[in-house]
Amino acid sequence: MTDIKNFNVGSSTSTKKKGKSLPPKLIIKLGKFVWETMWHTMMSKIAPRNPSGEYIRPSSQFRNFISAEKGNLYPAVAGRYHLYVGLSCPWAHRTLIVRALKGLEEVISVSVVVPSPIAGGWVFNQEEEGCASLAQLYELAQTGYTGRATVPVLWDKQTKTIVNNESAEIIVMLNSEFNELALNPTLNLYPEGLKEKIDWWNEKIYNSVNNGVYRCGFAQTQEAYNQASDELFTTLDEIEAALETSRYLCGDNVTLADVRLFTTLFRFDVAYYGLFKCNRHRIQDYPNLGGYLSDMYQLQSVAATCNLESVKQDYYGNLFPLNPGGIIPSGPDMTYLLKPHARHRVGKSADLQV
Numbered sequence: 001m002t003d004i005k006n007f008n009v010g011s012s013t014s015t016k017k018k019g020k021s022l023p024p025k026l027i028i029k030l031g032k033f034v035w036e037t038m039w040h041t042m043m044s045k046i047a048p049r050n051p052s053g054e055y056i057r058p059s060s061q062f063r064n065f066i067s068a069e070k071g072n073l074y075p076a077v078a079g080r081y082h083l084y085v086g087l088s089c090p091w092a093h094r095t096l097i098v099r100a101l102k103g104l105e106e107v108i109s110v111s112v113v114v115p116s117p118i119a120g121g122w123v124f125n126q127e128e129e130g131c132a133s134l135a136q137l138y139e140l141a142q143t144g145y146t147g148r149a150t151v152p153v154l155w156d157k158q159t160k161t162i163v164n165n166e167s168a169e170i171i172v173m174l175n176s177e178f179n180e181l182a183l184n185p186t187l188n189l190y191p192e193g194l195k196e197k198i199d200w201w202n203e204k205i206y207n208s209v210n211n212g213v214y215r216c217g218f219a220q221t222q223e224a225y226n227q228a229s230d231e232l233f234t235t236l237d238e239i240e241a242a243l244e245t246s247r248y249l250c251g252d253n254v255t256l257a258d259v260r261l262f263t264t265l266f267r268f269d270v271a272y273y274g275l276f277k278c279n280r281h282r283i284q285d286y287p288n289l290g291g292y293l294s295d296m297y298q299l300q301s302v303a304a305t306c307n308l309e310s311v312k313q314d315y316y317g318n319l320f321p322l323n324p325g326g327i328i329p330s331g332p333d334m335t336y337l338l339k340p341h342a343r344h345r346v347g348k349s350a351d352l353q354v
């Protein structure tokens with residue numbers, strides 16, 4: 001606790017200019033009022049809320065599809081499409097993983113954007129399409145665009161527009177539409193026979209885990225936080241139980257449901273546990289979830305898409321209202337990601353196993 005006397009705000013020990021300084025109680029009251037007002041104003045900019053203080057994520061606005069079928073408006077061809085991603089972003093990370101697993105590195109190019117506290121959004125390291133920031137790229141795609149300039153963006157270099165900016169849809173396209181060009185065309189992360197189960201997990205995990213951690217971190221009332229935190233840890237318990245007998249969410253092979261869960265789990269102990277107050281348990285404290293996270297991390301080419309330093313820097317360094325001092329924590333120790341995980345005991349070796 002800070003010693004209020006050090007501020008010389010008119011405590012009884014102060015001998016200077018009696019009557020000119022404010023009493024400590026008033027200073028605290030005033031400071032609290034100003035900070036709370038500012039905090040809610042800033043939070044409403046980064047995190048839209050409903051009247052109960054719950055975080056409401058805006059929906060993505062570009063929803064076109066690339067198709068393997070010739071003659072389509074956006075045909076699957078090599079070299080035409082580009083992905084814009086931020087390394088700290090869990091949604092963008094999904095697209096990098098599916099691109100890597102399918103072997104599409106030579107087919108779809110990538111640029112990494114970085115957060116700029118000055119610009120208040122993502123910017124490019126060097127100009128792209130004549131733009132300095134992602135917001136300008138959105139404007140180029142749609143004049144007068146008023147939504148958020150989010151990553152990932154699937155960009156069409158030919159028509160200079162955004163095909164799609166919804167990660168859940170981009171990964172479906174990358175999985176199925178580029179098989180004629182992919183190095184790993186037989187890998188199917190969304191097989192027909194498992195679609196129902198994958199969709200079931202996706203819906204549950206999106207609300208309470210993927211978006212759930214944001215609902216905790218961006219909650220603006222205690223009730224909204226309590227609700228989000230309860231839902232988050234109830235679902236994590238449910239996943240922990242399912243992973244007792246199943247190597248991955250839907251059996252022995254990795255699916256899109258695992259990719260979507262993984263990018264949140266990977267950031268959990270590093271960012272969400274502390275900054276977003278998701279601190280009932282760490283992922284490494286769950287025997288099955290902890291092992292599952294290491295298992296996914298160690299899959300061929302997944303680790304190369306992961307960047308813990310960017311996660312830490314971007315979350316702690318750029319979400320000012322949640323961390324006004326901007327101090328980046330030194331921990332936690334994440335070496336467990338590289339350790340043997342013993343997940344083989346619950347399922348035979350998967351098709352992606354190294």
Ligand SMILES: N[C@@H](CCC(=O)N[C@@H](CS)C(=O)NCC(=O)O)C(=O)O
Nearest residue numbers: 089090091148150151152165166167
């Ligand atoms: N629904 C989108 C969400 C993407 C998203 O929220 N991305 C964040 C980064 S983690 C972003 O770019 N935020 C910038 C902003 O809101 O201004 C998806 O899954 O693709």
